[in-house]
Amino acid sequence: MTYGDVLVARGLVKSYGGVRALDGAGIRLRGGEVHTLVGENGAGKSTLVRILSGTRAADAGAVRAAPGTRIAVVSQELSLFPDLTVRENLFPHRPPRRHGLLDRGAMDRAARPVLDELGLDVDLDARVGELPLADQQLTEITRALLRDPGLLVLDEPTSALPAAAVDRLERVLHALTGRGIAVLYVTHFLAEVMRFAHRVTVLRDGRVALSGVRRAEVDVPELVAAMLGGRPEQPERRTRTVVDLAPPVVLSQVSVPGRLADVTFTVRAGEVVGVAGLQGAGHLDALEVVCGRTAISAGRVDIGGRGLPRSLRDAIRAGVAFVPSDRKRYGLMTDRAVWENATAVSWLGLGRGGVMPSRAELVRRTAGLTERLQLRGGPYDVVARLSGGNQQKVVLAKWLATEPRIVVLDDPTRGVDIGVRGEMHRIIGELAAGGAAVLIASTDLAELTEVCDRVLVFVRGRVDGELSGSRLTERSLAVAMQRPSGD
Template sequence: MLVASGLVKHYGGVTALDGVGIALDAGEVHALVGENGAGKSTLVKILSGVVRPEGGTVELDGAPVRFADARHAAAQGVAIVSQELMTYDDLTVLENLFPYGAPRRRGLVSTREMRRLAAPVLAELGLDPPPHAKVGALPLADRQLLEICRALLQDPRVLILDEPTSALPRDAAARLAAVTRRLAGRGLAVLYISHFLEEVMRVATRVTVLRDGRVVLPGAPAADVGLDSLVTAMLGQPARHAAAAAAAPRRPGGAAAARTAVALASVTVPGRLRDVSLTAAGGEIVGLAGLQGSGHLAVLDAVCGRARPASGTVRLPDGRSPRSPRHAVTMGVAYVSGDRKGRGLMLDKALWENITSVSWLGQGRGGVMPRRSRLVARSRAHLERLRVRGGVRARASELSGGNQQKAVFAKWLDADPAVLVLDDPTRGVDVGARGELHGIVRGLAAEGKAVLIASSDLAELVELCHRVVVLQHGRIVGTLAGDRLTEPELSLAMNAGFADPG
């Protein structure tokens, strides 16, 4: 259906693609995997018309094509769902589903026809938002599914799914996997990019691996590729089976662990939390888990000053309560979101400006006009510590997803917070970068900082946390720690509330 051959692309002195090729057959799910910076995003942008290659060819149905832009590619039958959400948050659900060429009746846009066309696709994805709701008010998972729905309404022949489950809870991810297989069964060619390798092995027919801008495993049958060999191809070295050794200890250590850094007492946020009480001590990594709308993300918002309790109190290390997000920052609260482009970075600014933005502008360190050389030097030290691939003066938009997320961490490291609030902090990053980010979190906890983390990846919570607090319908239904902190127990507690309260 679609064949790319010998693709070459450079960004400055960096080679993003060096003779890359891939072939997508009708009726198959072809997975594309690799570390952040391996060239996946550049390849996807070329296939979808966003970027033009400097060399190589692309053929669609046996005929050479050269897309002018993404809209032209979509008109030719190549649709993409990007890792970075492209929804129009100020528009309604229906307006987002039909941004171009909305159905008309007597010259006027027909919302009735829009709803008729959208209904079966929304139902297949298990999505039922109010059609006239503003998309910016929807949860991240719903916005991700909405983008997929929009792509399917274009009736594509080739569908590119770039990290489609990165913001989805487990049940929605499983539903999307089933939908993806059905689409391939109808004759679509699906290119599936994901950092969840177990998911890749379940969904894909074939797998291509990129490393450093080159193909190192070309279209191998997924049934013939083991998980370990897939990781070895990605990283260029054997996978290390050290998850148990690397996992956080089940009890935080050090003197800081005796000091309560965050305390919620009988907190109620109308429609989100009901009488929630919990604490996190310095040196402790506390997970928050629940199904969509259960309240676990509302706890993060309360700590960050984004949600004001109607009753109860939220106390930070100095004993005060956050009145607003800005006030929380001045009190030493860091917020790291998986939505790095929407809430994490100023994409048009240099990395040094991003990294020093909180400590300088938010906390007022260094005076009104600090010396730029000092800010740049400080930023460079953070980039080197986190092994970010990108110069200190590079724009944030030029980095791969994993390096962008490391830059978000660097920004908060520069602010030296007392409390870290993490919302899906490794969303859309590869297995190598994920391990590095986990190491950063453990290191910060070892320094005595309190960490609160919510994640759609249950394995991440089990691997990182000392304990996990589970919520349902705005209430705490249990706490898992020690030997009980396993994925099956956590899934059971989230879905049934059977965990013993802690």
Template sequence: MTMSLAVRFEGIEKQFGPVRVLHGVSFELAPGRIYGLLGENGAGKSTLMKILAGYERPSAGELYIDERQREFASSRDAEHAGIVLIHQELNLADHLSIVQNMFLGHELKKGFFLDEPAMREAARASLNEVGLHKNPDTRVRDLIVAEKQLVEIAKAMLRDARLLIMDEPTATLTPAETQRLFGLMTRLKDAGTTIVYISHKLDEVERITDDVIVMRDGRFVARAPTAELTRQQMANLMVGREVSDMFPDKPPLAEDAPVALEVAQASVPGWAHDVSFAVREGEVFGFAGLVGAGRTELFEALVGLRPSSAARIVINGKTVELKNPRDAMRHGLTYLSEDRKGRGLHVDMALKDNLTMMTLERYAHPLVDTRAERGALAVAMKDFGIRTGNASSRARMLSGGNQQKLALAKFLNPDPRVIVLDEPTRGVDVGAKRDIYFLIHRLAAEGRAVIVISSELIELIGLCHRVAVMRAGELVATLGMDLLTEERLIAHATGTH
């Protein structure tokens, strides 16, 4: 089979009930090029690519593959045609091993039996290619989020794709892992594979793509060679207006501001050792570090999600013992996980049910007051800019960015005084990022302490009064605003300072 594959969309439309998410989309993809597909959350990018990959069928319009009209009945039909989608939200079975996930539905056989040695060897080779040196028999549930993302990419490599769709593939990856992925993408392109790269990281789009295609509100709006567009122009095309001042001015922090959270000598077995820090009211305090440095695990432990020990945890002047997240919430501390679908939201539940879940006692007298819940949802949709065609829909029907906004609204509903946000803008478009940045500073201006864990150094520099850097489970440096540079943060995170 030849590697080249050309695609043409002709007037593609898609409706989910009364909600139309694609409006007559038409453009072409030439073979052997890397395309950056850009747009705000809810622009229709993922829906269009799901149609191309056989996960959805168009309501109207036609799809042409190599000048032949096609409509795939399933993702397997699309894979037979050489089209593979790497999902933004991880699509793995946690209870199965890496190799079982990679060959699920595509098992190799030797006679009547599974050829397990062949599958294991092929899986190991594909994992090595993406830079994940793990035993293929490792259970997926034992991997961190970034490692699961690499498994998804390695799984796609096994399908011999002629057209590969990557939806936010670097959202959880380190710079070194991202660079390795870009090298792999370049090799695939040189072999004739067409790649559609969906990302909100415009610097990455600028580095790796040949052409940029922009969608907005379910419509195709622009196409241009990447070299002819600046990042600012890409952002403006995505949101349909001039985007400037991504980060608000940092609210002033009084030197005598009370300490909102103090942690002394916290340790998490296998992840963190003897970590101490303090965050003041009104402060935005960042945590930087490479994937696996122990940042997420430290805060999961602090709210009772992991076994840990600490000499002292003090919240708003009171020494506390936090056995579970409800204890933490009762003392004014909430933690929003980086895994919004796995731990942030119940995606099969309604929006209002997600929003009020943590504070249900407010709405039960003793029966649940659904009218009050709907009122709270209306306020949250306005305050957080949650966009949906139907307020009665389930959370899974929202775009990734709107799911993140709903998760933020849910975890702020208990009115916490200390808020921990783990990768709060992962998979979120440039316009929504700006909204979240301004929300974070609004929370700080109200006197709350906000802790931001992020892999995006520019985000930490633009948002935070101070940034703590973790390496191999230890807090190795805390930098004030006058010392916040990418070079310093990377140097401390890698131990080269």
């Protein structure tokens, strides 16, 4: 059956401060179709979804929905109440009542047909927090469908789901489109685009790079090309001296249940090695193993010649520095001075400088680090008053003060401007040139190609390939990350 347009958006513009998130973007959604929306981080996907759902207003442009169309959004971060029952979660607002009391029978009669359609067999009296993640996802979809929407937005619905749950979702999508519902499916898994989509739209830098193309008319390399645009294929390669003997990072056939399977790799002194993968691919779990934040179930780990770190403190003593992606939550005491942050690990964690070094000595050490990092701020400045880029430099200063042999970086330039990004890349090069082993993850593929000697690509918990030299480009990385494991 052919259905008409459910929603059409044209010429959408949205700016946040001086950053233009959308620049003339649009999309056309038809009933009975799964329309996938893809693009790199920062391409404008989330902003477009917020405008379509009415939670944000566009600065310019128009959104027109068919009369009476309800729009329901199921976000990547579920909005369920874990301590409430399934029934209570399905009817959070204005539940059916009879004689002033909750009408459980009416709730069950309304919910059961939808639950059956989605293949969700759960006890309505069960606590949602006790359900498997896949059932929680379907519970949220059920709640959305009880609103009888004409458009259902699924934002990264499979980012944390196992393969069997993805198969189940495919059946759900077929049932929804069979009812004439339009589904906007936001994802970074291009394999899912090829599997689920009727049409696909690609955003790049707030603009539409591909608009409503039929799935049969495009392949994964073409989608990657649309996402990346005309960026140079091959960045300039740096030549570094690496030390082959006794590499400071060794993982051999390492497994973590549900996260890593038989992972083996080394990082040598003087080398910058990247790890890349889609969300949940296992590359970030490998970093946590190196940093002593995750225990293994099988295999062997040797970090700094000390074996498997039992904790982050143990890893620090082995010479590991860990620069996290969430600097405010894990990296900084924002209400304290730069010098207090910069010396926190070397003094308080490792006891360097004695039991009670003078403040003047700690400030002197901090001044040397801030000069090296070209930090715009003095030792006595409160960290909260610094720019995001300079806050990130304070995190790095804290770890450089430990004189690490192994530096682990998770998205080190997230949220910083291009100038600070270049400075951070210079520092990474200097660390490797000084003999440190550097292990880096980044959601910015260009960053990996610029700073890394080689990149390990993770797929479904395994190292699925390695790119280096002329093969290490943004496009080759993006395609390799999307490849099913074993292909």
